[in-house]
Amino acid sequence: MKCRILIADDHGVVRKGLRLLLEQYPELAVIGEAANGREAVITAATLSPQVVVMDVAMPILNGIEAAEQILKDNSQISIIMLTMHADESYVLRALHVGVRGYLLKESAEKDLLLAIMTVAQGKPFFSREIGESLLEDYVRVLKQQGLTDTFDILTPREREVLQLLAEGKTNKDVAVLLDVSPYTVESHRTNLMQKLNVHNTAEIVLYAVRKGLVK
Structure with missing residues (x-):
């Protein structure tokens, strides 16, 4: 079955170019x-795409606000922000609302197919430049806090749970994979979030990306 894609960009030439690029692949179908x-x-609510490829800077409602509304209506949709903005504030805002992918337009021709197939599986995807930027910031924060590696304070099981959650698995999925109860997974999740000072799934994903646990 083809992966259904919605393209959102305020420039018609960009939408046309993305459609031509994506329609080269038989496993993809641009539905709107x-x-x-x-x-x-509105279109996402009507067509229920699997993946939305969306610009950040758009009129009437910007891409990040639109992503938040789309995901509130249907959390199963995966969203990729395709933009020229590499600033970390945009990335963090996008992650906070539940966006799974963040891709620079200059990387689209090379990485867009992989990004789509990755987020469609519930996994995060970032342009290499974005990952490097997040890593640099992560190292800076560690130095400010006088830490070497917060990953070392996690137990082996907490590290397993962290990676699986960052890959998009639910508590139930993790419980099945690790052969433990969902209650045990929730306990590990709570403990690791307290240790790492993260507060939601988006921050777990961001931490895992910074650590190179997921791509």
């Missing part, structure tokens, strides 16, 4: 387009 954030929200 949107020219602004509001239209993206």
Whole structure:
């Protein structure tokens, strides 16, 4: 079955280019387009795509706000922000609302197919430049806090749970894979979040990306 894609960008030439690029792949099907954030929200609700490829800077409603509304309506949709903005504040805001992929437009031709197939499986995907930026910031914060590696304070089982959660697995999925109860997984999840000072799934993913546990 083909992966259903919605393209959202306020520039018609960009939408056309993305459609031509994606339609080269038989495993993908572009089922709709949107020219602004509001239209993206409405179209996503109507067509229920598996993946939305969306610009950050769009009129009427920006991409990050649109992503938040789309995911509130249907959390099963995976969203990739395709943008020229590599600033970490954009990345963090996108992660906070539940975006799974963040890809620079300059990398689209090379990485977009892989990004789509990765987020469609519930896993995160970031442009190499974005990952490097996040890693640099992570190292800076560690130095400020006088730490060497917070990963070392986790137990082996907490590290397993961390990676599986960052890969998009639910507590139930993790419980089955590790042959433990969902209650035990939730306990490990709570402990690791306290140790790492992270507060939600988006921050778990960000930490894992910074550590190179997921790509």
